[in-house]
Amino acid sequence: MADSYFPKGMPLPQGTVDDQEYWAWTRRHRLMIQRCTKCGTFRHNPIPFCYNCRALEYVWVDQIPPIGVVYSFTIVRAPAHPALVGRPPFNIVLVELPRAGGVRLASNLVDLRGGDGKEPVSQVARWNSPAKVPAFEPDPKSIYVGMPVEVVWEDHEDVTLPLFMPSADPEAVAAAERHPKAAPPKTGRTG
Amino acid sequence: MPWSMRDKTCIVGIGETEYTPWGQQRRSEFQLACEATLKACEDAGLPVEQVDGICGYSDDRNNGCRIATALGIPQLRFNNMFWGGGGGGAAGNVGNAMMAVYSGMANYVIAFRALAQGQFSRFGQSGAGPRVQGDGAHSAPFALMNPVHNYALQTRRHMHEYGTTEDHLCNISLASYKHAQRNPRAVMYGRPLTRELYHKSRYISEPLHLYDCCQETDGSAAVLVTTPERARDLKQRPVYLMAAAQGTGPRQGAFAGNKPNFATANFSETARDLWARAGIEPKDVQVAQVYENMTGMVLMSIEDHGFCKRGEGGPFTEGGRLEHKDVAEKGAPNAGKLPINTSGGNLAEAYTHGLELVNEAVRQMRGTSTCQVEGAEICLVAAGPGVAPVSDLIVRR
Numbered sequence: 001m002a003d004s005y006f007p008k009g010m011p012l013p014q015g016t017v018d019d020q021e022y023w024a025w026t027r028r029h030r031l032m033i034q035r036c037t038k039c040g041t042f043r044h045n046p047i048p049f050c051y052n053c054r055a056l057e058y059v060w061v062d063q064i065p066p067i068g069v070v071y072s073f074t075i076v077r078a079p080a081h082p083a084l085v086g087r088p089p090f091n092i093v094l095v096e097l098p099r100a101g102g103v104r105l106a107s108n109l110v111d112l113r114g115g116d117g118k119e120p121v122s123q124v125a126r127w128n129s130p131a132k133v134p135a136f137e138p139d140p141k142s143i144y145v146g147m148p149v150e151v152v153w154e155d156h157e158d159v160t161l162p163l164f165m166p167s168a169d170p171e172a173v174a175a176a177e178r179h180p181k182a183a184p185p186k187t188g189r190t191g
Numbered sequence: 192m193p194w195s196m197r198d199k200t201c202i203v204g205i206g207e208t209e210y211t212p213w214g215q216q217r218r219s220e221f222q223l224a225c226e227a228t229l230k231a232c233e234d235a236g237l238p239v240e241q242v243d244g245i246c247g248y249s250d251d252r253n254n255g256c257r258i259a260t261a262l263g264i265p266q267l268r269f270n271n272m273f274w275g276g277g278g279g280g281a282a283g284n285v286g287n288a289m290m291a292v293y294s295g296m297a298n299y300v301i302a303f304r305a306l307a308q309g310q311f312s313r314f315g316q317s318g319a320g321p322r323v324q325g326d327g328a329h330s331a332p333f334a335l336m337n338p339v340h341n342y343a344l345q346t347r348r349h350m351h352e353y354g355t356t357e358d359h360l361c362n363i364s365l366a367s368y369k370h371a372q373r374n375p376r377a378v379m380y381g382r383p384l385t386r387e388l389y390h391k392s393r394y395i396s397e398p399l400h401l402y403d404c405c406q407e408t409d410g411s412a413a414v415l416v417t418t419p420e421r422a423r424d425l426k427q428r429p430v431y432l433m434a435a436a437q438g439t440g441p442r443q444g445a446f447a448g449n450k451p452n453f454a455t456a457n458f459s460e461t462a463r464d465l466w467a468r469a470g471i472e473p474k475d476v477q478v479a480q481v482y483e484n485m486t487g488m489v490l491m492s493i494e495d496h497g498f499c500k501r502g503e504g505g506p507f508t509e510g511g512r513l514e515h516k517d518v519a520e521k522g523a524p525n526a527g528k529l530p531i532n533t534s535g536g537n538l539a540e541a542y543t544h545g546l547e548l549v550n551e552a553v554r555q556m557r558g559t560s561t562c563q564v565e566g567a568e569i570c571l572v573a574a575g576p577g578v579a580p581v582s583d584l585i586v587r588r
């Protein structure tokens with residue numbers, strides 16, 4: 001079992017003056033999103049100015065529970081970094097945060113329920129518990145736009161990444177139900 | 192009142208090297224850039240010493256001053272770089288040449304792109320080190336590090352919102368491959384694609400198959416821009432630059448999937464300027480070169496430019512609409528209504544970051560394309576969907 005969703009050698013975040021506080025919060029297993037004090041606009045990733053009103057003042061809004069809805073996703077089948085050779089398939093998800101005005105995080109979806117004889121891909125910490133649990137690669141067919149998800153934390157030596165897992169949290173489920181439903185496939189195969 | 196620059200400049204020469212698959216080219220990328228420049232001048236019948244401006248984009252490694260020095264150009268009056276990566280500047284690059292000529296900053300301006308990735312690092316492959324800072328810190332650790340991932344996410348979202356299917360994406364790929372079969376310069380010449388082959392091909396990043404993605408090739412292409420007055424002394428009938436536009440919509444530089452209008456190609460604002468400047472509408476265009484980084488973005492470009500309504504891009508591709516009538520299936524109901532990427536484009540001709548699409552637009556206007564659209568008078572070039580900034584060009588006979 002690996003310690004992380006991706007193999008060693010993948011790039012990890014290093015804070016700058018603009019976003020070091022965000023990473024300091026994730027280190028403490030808190031998902032915090034910037035909100036403009038003046039006009040209330042949420043923004044991500046962290047930046048000095050509010051794009052709506054140019055105010056510099058903001059507060060960090062704690063995402064409790066840290067839930068979201070899958071806005072889009074892809075199953076990657078070809079490696080784009082030397083550390084990923086041999087790793088695909090894996091997923092990339094964009095998660096919309098309903099508690100933060102719909103800002104999105106890029107992340108990965110893991111499955112803590114496991115099973116199906118699949119190998120665990122990493123050990124992650126549940127957002128509300130420090131216990132490390134094995135994370136499994138979710139069945140690609142189980143991921144969909146509009147899926148309710150919640151944060152799981154992946155601790156590295158000196159930085160922590162917010163990953164996500166399928167969620168039964170009532171608030172996540174309610175947010176997912178509000179998400180626009182998939183349009184039916186448009187047909188036609190002439191060409 | 193018509194736009195002041197409309198039809199005031201023209202393309203009088205096009206040049207390109209041979210196009211070869213990634214890594215096979217032995218001549219240096221810099222040599223290719225110089226060769227394409229020389230060929231554009233030769234095509235125009237202009238001594239290269241007269242060139243006094245050079246425009247590039249996508250952080251081209253071949254600075255115009257180096258080219259001018261190598262080719263013995265006595266005076267360079269304009270040396271210009273279009274900001275932004277990928278193909279976003281393929282049309283804007285020519286737009287900048289147009290501005291230089293119109294304003295009198297220079298008289299004969301080359302707009303070019305040279306790309307021999309085999310000699311450098313591959314485009315779209317991340318060389319990110321152990322630590323990433325800034326915008327990349329919020330995407331690269333999650334493996335969101337290649338353009339194909341971003342476009343896969345946008346395409347998936349388009350499918351969710353509008354019911355677009357992989358079959359629609361296939362129609363775009365088929366158009367490029369069918370056109371390439373008539374173009375001996377195309378890297379995919381002699382390697383036809385079928386719908387079955389498309390659906391059987393491996394996914395790179397779902398929902399995008401191998402055949403949804405641009406090739407990786409080595410080569411260089413260039414065009415020469417001047418005024419219609421100066422064109423009178425040159426060899427070719429000028430192809431007029433009706434309009435150019437460049438730029439980006441709101442917050443399209445937002446990282447980690449936070450751009451608004453997510454399931455679009457970021458052309459909405461730029462295209463509005465373009466049509467207004469040219470004084471025409473989408474229906475006035477008979478042929479279009481629509482940059483393919485990935486097919487899903489072509490579909491969104493078509494919507495952004497108003498060829499169909501938002502969300503209708505999928506069905507729009509059906510019935511052979513994007514294919515030249517001579518290569519479309521017999522009896523295809525929409526055959527030849529809007530042929531795109533008539534040389535094979537980025538998918539099947541060559542991936543010269545879209546400058547090869549400008550050359551093809553010029554050939555269509557000269558009547559010399561290998562997939563010549565009969566009676567074509569106006570051609571659109573839409574460059575770099577989904578990046579910021581993007582750019583557009585309209586040329587006419």
Ligand SMILES: [Zn+2]
Nearest residue numbers: 036039050053
């Ligand atoms: Zn504000």
